[in-house]
Amino acid sequence: MSAGIRTRRGATINLVGEAEKILSVANPSKTFALKPDNFFGLVPRLMVKEGEKVAQGSPVFHSKTDSRIVFVSPVSGEVKAVVRGAKRKILEIVIEAKNGDAVVHEVPAAKALDRETVRNILLKSGAWPFIRQRPYGVLAEPDIVPKAIYVSTYASAPLDVDYWFLLKNNLEDFQNGIDVLNHLSDVPVKLSVEANFLLDFESIKGVDKLPIDGPHPAGNVSVQIHNHSPLNMGEKVWEVRPEDVANIGKLFSNGVFSAQRTIAVAGQSVLQPQYVKSIIGAHLSSLFEISGIDNTLQNRVINGDVLTGKAVALDGYLDYFNNLVTVIPEGNQYRMFGWLPFMDNKIPSLSKTSLSWLFGRKGYRTDTNMNGEERAFVVTGEMEKVFPMDIYPMQLIKACMAGDIEKMEALGIYEVIPEDFGLIDYANTSKIEAQEIIKEGIELMIKEVG
Amino acid sequence: MSFLRKKLDDLKRPFGKGQKWERFAPAINAFDTFLFVPNHTTRTGAHIRDAVDLKRTMVTVIIALMPALIYGIYNTGYQYYIQTGESFTFLDAFLHGSWKIVPMIVVSYVVGLTIEFIFAVYRGHEVNEGYLVTGLLIPMIMPVDIPLWMVAISVAFAVLIAKEAFGGTGMNILNPALTARAFAFFAYPTYMSGNKVWVSEASNLDAISGETILGTLAAGGNVNYSFFEMFQGSIPGSIAETSAFFVLIGAVILIATGVGSWRIMLGSVLGAALVGFLFNLWGANALMSFSWVNHLVVGGFAFGVVFMATDPVSAAQTNKGKWVYGILVGVFCILIRVFNPAYPEGVMLAILLMNVFAPTIDHYVIQGNINKRKKRWAAALKTA
Numbered sequence: 001m002s003a004g005i006r007t008r009r010g011a012t013i014n015l016v017g018e019a020e021k022i023l024s025v026a027n028p029s030k031t032f033a034l035k036p037d038n039f040f041g042l043v044p045r046l047m048v049k050e051g052e053k054v055a056q057g058s059p060v061f062h063s064k065t066d067s068r069i070v071f072v073s074p075v076s077g078e079v080k081a082v083v084r085g086a087k088r089k090i091l092e093i094v095i096e097a098k099n100g101d102a103v104v105h106e107v108p109a110a111k112a113l114d115r116e117t118v119r120n121i122l123l124k125s126g127a128w129p130f131i132r133q134r135p136y137g138v139l140a141e142p143d144i145v146p147k148a149i150y151v152s153t154y155a156s157a158p159l160d161v162d163y164w165f166l167l168k169n170n171l172e173d174f175q176n177g178i179d180v181l182n183h184l185s186d187v188p189v190k191l192s193v194e195a196n197f198l199l200d201f202e203s204i205k206g207v208d209k210l211p212i213d214g215p216h217p218a219g220n221v222s223v224q225i226h227n228h229s230p231l232n233m234g235e236k237v238w239e240v241r242p243e244d245v246a247n248i249g250k251l252f253s254n255g256v257f258s259a260q261r262t263i264a265v266a267g268q269s270v271l272q273p274q275y276v277k278s279i280i281g282a283h284l285s286s287l288f289e290i291s292g293i294d295n296t297l298q299n300r301v302i303n304g305d306v307l308t309g310k311a312v313a314l315d316g317y318l319d320y321f322n323n324l325v326t327v328i329p330e331g332n333q334y335r336m337f338g339w340l341p342f343m344d345n346k347i348p349s350l351s352k353t354s355l356s357w358l359f360g361r362k363g364y365r366t367d368t369n370m371n372g373e374e375r376a377f378v379v380t381g382e383m384e385k386v387f388p389m390d391i392y393p394m395q396l397i398k399a400c401m402a403g404d405i406e407k408m409e410a411l412g413i414y415e416v417i418p419e420d421f422g423l424i425d426y427a428n429t430s431k432i433e434a435q436e437i438i439k440e441g442i443e444l445m446i447k448e449v450g
Numbered sequence: 451m452s453f454l455r456k457k458l459d460d461l462k463r464p465f466g467k468g469q470k471w472e473r474f475a476p477a478i479n480a481f482d483t484f485l486f487v488p489n490h491t492t493r494t495g496a497h498i499r500d501a502v503d504l505k506r507t508m509v510t511v512i513i514a515l516m517p518a519l520i521y522g523i524y525n526t527g528y529q530y531y532i533q534t535g536e537s538f539t540f541l542d543a544f545l546h547g548s549w550k551i552v553p554m555i556v557v558s559y560v561v562g563l564t565i566e567f568i569f570a571v572y573r574g575h576e577v578n579e580g581y582l583v584t585g586l587l588i589p590m591i592m593p594v595d596i597p598l599w600m601v602a603i604s605v606a607f608a609v610l611i612a613k614e615a616f617g618g619t620g621m622n623i624l625n626p627a628l629t630a631r632a633f634a635f636f637a638y639p640t641y642m643s644g645n646k647v648w649v650s651e652a653s654n655l656d657a658i659s660g661e662t663i664l665g666t667l668a669a670g671g672n673v674n675y676s677f678f679e680m681f682q683g684s685i686p687g688s689i690a691e692t693s694a695f696f697v698l699i700g701a702v703i704l705i706a707t708g709v710g711s712w713r714i715m716l717g718s719v720l721g722a723a724l725v726g727f728l729f730n731l732w733g734a735n736a737l738m739s740f741s742w743v744n745h746l747v748v749g750g751f752a753f754g755v756v757f758m759a760t761d762p763v764s765a766a767q768t769n770k771g772k773w774v775y776g777i778l779v780g781v782f783c784i785l786i787r788v789f790n791p792a793y794p795e796g797v798m799l800a801i802l803l804m805n806v807f808a809p810t811i812d813h814y815v816i817q818g819n820i821n822k823r824k825k826r827w828a829a830a831l832k833t834a
Binding site: 230234302328337344350375378392 | 454455483485486487488489490491492494495496497498499500501502503504505506507509510513576578579580617618619620621706707708709711762763765767768769772816819820822823824826827830831
């Protein structure tokens with residue numbers, strides 16, 4: 001076990017509608033979708049045509065830069081549609097589920113595994129995209145040996161999932177997955193666990209446990225890496241999400257690509273917030289059938305948490321990585337004199353110009369209103385309060401806006417990904433879109449530096 | 451409310467996209483968003499947002515200014531009546547002060563906001579709230595007898611040269627309100643110093659005169675005010691700067707709401723106290739031997755430190771930088787007071803000077819962070 005990480009800066013925003021610890025199984029979805037946009041920096045090359053039959057685990061598209069990295073169908077069925085956007089960019093590949101076979105890969109016994117075999121099986125089976133690489137949060141490069149592999153079981157974002165609840169019936173696969181991942185790096189997998197619940201994962205062997213203590217964003221892997229062993233220029237670290245460790249474990253026990261996704265359906269507009277067992281890319285209606293949604297409200301459905309997730313249509317599909325679907329009301333109404341200090345204290349606020357801290361015990365109800373308009377940077381020091389890293393966030397954002405690569409590098413762009421700026425988006429007075437700016441900054445880095 | 455909303459929406463229609471008056475949308479939006487927080491929802495980034503926005507922040511500063519302003523209005527009348535010898539009530543003093551000061555505030559807002567609106571329309575961005583604070587600050591730091599046209603010209607200079615020339619709110623290097631005062635100070639020195647401007651009507655009536663404490667000291671005179679009078683503020687001076695007590699109430703509001711930086715305020719007080727104390731030990735002239743405690747409560751020090759030095763745009767932006775910046779503001783304020791009798795009020799020049807150096811201070815703080823990172827990279831390369 002490594003020394004613990006304690007952060008004090010940040011904020012846990014307590015919203016109403018947390019998922020109850022009940023696990024239901026979703027009715028099988030009729031259609032599924034894969035979205036290339038779920039993988040940052042990926043340029044997809046289609047391998048199927050509309051109308052073509054696919055088996056569970058057969059490739060649908062691959063990465064343009066590395067054709068070994070394939071993305072496979074989560075179910076067997078038929079390619080129903082390839083949805084394209086502007087400039088013919090592929091947005092979704094919709095697959096209609098039908099009974100059929102699954103692709104079975106030959107997996108040697110655990111003892112016979114080595115780095116080369118593990119890598120090949122992961123690549124061939126389509127499980128490689130479960131691994132993401134820092135810097136930048138892109139797909140992992142198959143030919144390198146990472147400095148470490150991080151698995152964070154502490155989800156600190158608002159309404160985020162309890163990974164122990166999600167994994168406790170699946171520990172065998174999880175352990176199996178850890179053992180597999182340990183082949184890929186020279187040091188044991190870093191398993192971050194919330195400090196108060198260290199005992200939960202006691203039975204897991206072969207990991208270096210990192211006890212984490214602190215408010216959001218302490219659960220973000222960037223924060224953990226930064227405070228444990230910060231990323232230096234040229235170093236690479238991998239990240240795998242906990243349920244995907246179990247998916248990898250399952251693949252290595254039965255040879256079939258596993259696309260299990262346990263989703264917490266949460267948020268103010270959900271009637272019975274709870275956990276639902278589903279599959280990557282499933283249609284959202286299969287989840288809402290179980291949890292119910294308050295249709296009297298105009299809602300926003302989010303794949304992920306309220307700070308970093310992606311908005312999706314009510315009849316859309318699950319994204320690839322998220323274990324959380326949040327539904328909150330839209331906030332397209334006016335508030336008279338709402339800008340006066342100490343007005344509308346029910347809206348959660350980290351600023352002391354609001355008395356909202358008095359109202360948070362039972363959880364806040366909030367909506368998607370901007371609560372103001374975008375302005376130039378004026379207030380200083382507020383971003384640092386929610387950013388538990390030794391990085392100057394405002395200066396980094398400005399460097400990204402200016403496209404000053406040298407400055408971005410020096411100020412720590414390698415150590416962050418957009419999601420780390422979720423709370424800054426939320427908290428800053430000038431309503432600066434920090435995540436978007438950092439994302440564009442990282443895209444520039446990839447283009448110019450690689 | 452919905453009736454008003456409907457009326458506003460009707461009123462705004464010609465300013466919509468592709469409509470006749472689209473160019474002037476920022477002007478009408480400024481009024482609309484003053485009444486209502488708009489119905490905009492998040493599009494990119496976080497889906498939920500904090501209730502705080504720039505309007506709320508700026509209004510908090512205005513609330514914090516109120517105690518000092520109200521006392522300043524009263525004190526204007528008080529200084530006038532004790533000189534004329536008439537008997538007066540609190541209300542008389544307050545009305546006399548309002549009669550002098552309200553027109554200054556109106557002139558400041560009308561001139562400043564007109565320029566802001568023109569620039570917003572010209573540049574096609576929304577009207578920023580920054581001037582709400584600046585526009586109130588400018589009259590508050592002027593001598594009461596300054597002619598209104600000088601207020602107008604100072605405001606125009608500050609908004610055009612100190613702010614809009616750099617790109618508007620958030621981009622300026624110097625604090626705009628202090629720039630206005632510095633402009634008036636150097637352009638119209640006879641209206642900004644001496645013993646004929648600090649008390650209402652002093653420039654018109656021979657019977658009335660009054661020198662600020664620092665002015666008296668610089669001229670080698672004796673100060674007949676007690677510490678309590680200086681702290682409470684019943685002394686001649688710029689309109690709202692005289693009362694350290696009411697400025698302190700403002701400071702408490704700013705610090706409690708997190709709007710003003712306590713680091714800068716505390717740093718300045720420490721810096722000024724230290725230098726003041728050292729001069730007390732030296733004691734070569736009247737200003738040097740003026741007790742360091744008194745230095746903190748006379749002149750514009752308290753007002754400048756609480757409301758001007760903490761302007762987040764022109765101050766240092768890093769937490770470490772704020773300490774350095776604050777301490778240096780305090781140090782330079784006393785240094786200028788003591789060594790430069792021509793400028794008995796040091797805090798204005800001290801803050802403007804540090805405004806100029808704030809980016810340099812931040813540069814070194816950030817460079818420290820960068821160097822640490824690069825050292826770490828180098829160490830990692832060596833072991834690899």
